[in-house]
Amino acid sequence: MVGKLFIGRKVREIRESRRLSQSGFAERLGISTSYLNQIENNQRPVSASVLVLLAERFQIDLDAFSLNDSDRILSMLTEALADPVFASYNPSIHELKLVAQNAPGFAQALLNSHRAYKRNSEQLASIDGQSANGAGEPTAYEEIRDFFHLVDNYVHDLDMAAEALADRLGIPDENVTQALVDHLASHHNVQIRRGAPHETSQRRFDRASRTLFLSPYLPAPTRNFQIALQIAVLEEEERIGEIVGKATFRSADARNVCAAGLRNYFAGALLLPYRRFLQAAKELRHDLELIAIRFDASLEQVGHRLSTLQRPGHKGVPVFFARVDRAGNITKRHSAAKLQFARYGAACPLWNAHQAFETPSQIIRQLAETPDGVRFLCVATELSKARGGFEAPRPRYAIALGCEISYAKDFVYADGLDLTNRAAYDPIGISCRICERVSCSQRAVPPLKSKLSIDPDVRDILPYRIVHGPES
Incomplete structure (x- = not known):
C-alpha cells in the first residue's frame, strides 16, 4: 500500500456499526484507546498491521478501505478550487485529502454550489440569459454523470440480477441472440420482428401486440443489446425505480435519464456477465478484440464494461x-x-x-x-x-x-x-484550465490561478510566460 492511509471516518463507521465504544473496539484490535482516537480523528495513519486486524477480527474486506471514492472527490475538489472565485484560498493537498476522506458530504455540497455558480455564470454570459431548467440548476445529464461517477460506475443490485439471468440463459456459451429471443417469448410472450426499412428507430416495442421491432440494419452486438435492453424494461423497472428513488435527483428529467442509464447498465451486464467477463479479461490480458469475439460484443461495449469491474472483493x-x-x-x-x-x-x-x-x-x-x-x-x-x-x-x-x-x-x-x-x-493533462505545465505547445488557455508575464521582446512557444505564485 503506497503512502499513508488516513481513513478515520471509515474506521469510526465500522466501530459504530458494531455498537462498540472506543475502548471496546481498541481492545478487540489490541491497540490503545488513545491510538484509536488518533486514527479516527486522522491524527495518525492506519498501519498495515491494524488493517490486517480489522480484516481478521471484524470480517472486513480490505477493498472497503480503497480510497477510490476519496480520490475522485479529491480530483473534483482540486479542479473546482482552481476557479478564480477561490483565488484567495490555496489549500494544501493534505487539507483537501482530509475533507475528501472525512467530510465527503460537505465536499459534495461545495461541488454542487460551485457547479451552480458555473451554470449561473454561463447563463449570465449567454445572449438571452435564460436556461430551460432554471438558473443555477445542474442539467439532468450532469446529475447522472455525477451519480455514476460516485457509485464507481458499478451498480451492485442490477449487476447481480443480470449475472443471475445470464447464468440461467447460458450466456455467453449458448447462441446469445437465440437465448434472448427465447427468453422474451417464454417469459413475456414477446415476439421479435424486423422493423420497416424506412424506420429510424433501432428498437420499438408495441405493447398491444407484444411485438419488438428491431431495425434490420443493426449489427449483431447492437441487436443483442437492444433485446437485452427490452428485457430490462420488462423485468427490472421496480429495482431500477428503487435505485433512482434513493438518489434524490432534483428533477423528473434526471430521474428519467438515470432510469434509462440503469436499463443500459443491466443490458450490458447481461451480455457481459461479471465473473465470466472478469475471467476473460484476465486470461486475454485485456485484448479488446479477443474479448469482443468471445462475447460477440462490440469494442465499445467491452471497453465500457471494463470500467465497471468494481465489485467489492472481486475487482478488476x-x-x-x-x-x-x-x-x-x-x-x-x-x-x-x-x-x-x-x-x-x-x-x-x-x-x-x-x-x-x-x-x-x-x-x-x-x-x-x-x-x-x-x-x-x-x-x-x-x-x-x-x-x-x-x-x-x-x-x-x-x-x-x-x-x-x-x-x-x-x-x-x-x-x-x-x-x-x-x-x-x-x-498530458486533464484540461488546460488546471494544467500547470509551462511549456506545452498545445496549450489552448492559461491555467486559471496563474499570473501571466508578457515580454514584447521575446516570443517563445507561448505568447506569454506562466508565473506560478506572486511575481518577484
Whole structure:
C-alpha cells in the first residue's frame, strides 16, 4: 500500500456499526484507546498491521478501505478550487485529502454550489440569459454523470440480477441472440420482428401486440443489446425505480435519464456477465478484440464494461474509459483509475484519443504522464457507426481506455513498450484550465490561478510566460 492511509471516518463507521465504544473496539484490535482516537480523528495513519486486524477480527474486506471514492472527490475538489472565485484560498493537498476522506458530504455540497455558480455564470454570459431548467440548476445529464461517477460506475443490485439471468440463459456459451429471443417469448410472450426499412428507430416495442421491432440494419452486438435492453424494461423497472428513488435527483428529467442509464447498465451486464467477463479479461490480458469475439460484443461495449469491474472483493484492474467525438467532446466518461476527466472544457489535445481519428480502425498505444507524476498506459481506437447504405450518415468517434502503469503488464498493449524509460511518456493533462505545465505547445488557455508575464521582446512557444505564485 503506497503512502499513508488516513481513513478515520471509515474506521469510526465500522466501530459504530458494531455498537462498540472506543475502548471496546481498541481492545478487540489490541491497540490503545488513545491510538484509536488518533486514527479516527486522522491524527495518525492506519498501519498495515491494524488493517490486517480489522480484516481478521471484524470480517472486513480490505477493498472497503480503497480510497477510490476519496480520490475522485479529491480530483473534483482540486479542479473546482482552481476557479478564480477561490483565488484567495490555496489549500494544501493534505487539507483537501482530509475533507475528501472525512467530510465527503460537505465536499459534495461545495461541488454542487460551485457547479451552480458555473451554470449561473454561463447563463449570465449567454445572449438571452435564460436556461430551460432554471438558473443555477445542474442539467439532468450532469446529475447522472455525477451519480455514476460516485457509485464507481458499478451498480451492485442490477449487476447481480443480470449475472443471475445470464447464468440461467447460458450466456455467453449458448447462441446469445437465440437465448434472448427465447427468453422474451417464454417469459413475456414477446415476439421479435424486423422493423420497416424506412424506420429510424433501432428498437420499438408495441405493447398491444407484444411485438419488438428491431431495425434490420443493426449489427449483431447492437441487436443483442437492444433485446437485452427490452428485457430490462420488462423485468427490472421496480429495482431500477428503487435505485433512482434513493438518489434524490432534483428533477423528473434526471430521474428519467438515470432510469434509462440503469436499463443500459443491466443490458450490458447481461451480455457481459461479471465473473465470466472478469475471467476473460484476465486470461486475454485485456485484448479488446479477443474479448469482443468471445462475447460477440462490440469494442465499445467491452471497453465500457471494463470500467465497471468494481465489485467489492472481486475487482478488476482500475480502468478509465471515454468516448470522444471529432470535436473533442467527451460523450461517455468513467474512471476507476486516478486519471479523471475534466468536468469543464475540452480534454488535453496531447491525449491519444484525438490521434485515433488519424488512423481509422487501428488500436494505438500511448505512455502518458500527468502533471502530478502519475503514469498511464492509454489505448485508443476510432470507430464508426454505419446504419445502412451509401447515403446513410456514419458517425465517427474514438473510444479510449487505460490504466495506471503499475497494472500495464496485465494488458497485451504494454508488450514491447519500455515502461521504465521516462522519455517514452507523453506529458498530458486533464484540461488546460488546471494544467500547470509551462511549456506545452498545445496549450489552448492559461491555467486559471496563474499570473501571466508578457515580454514584447521575446516570443517563445507561448505568447506569454506562466508565473506560478506572486511575481518577484
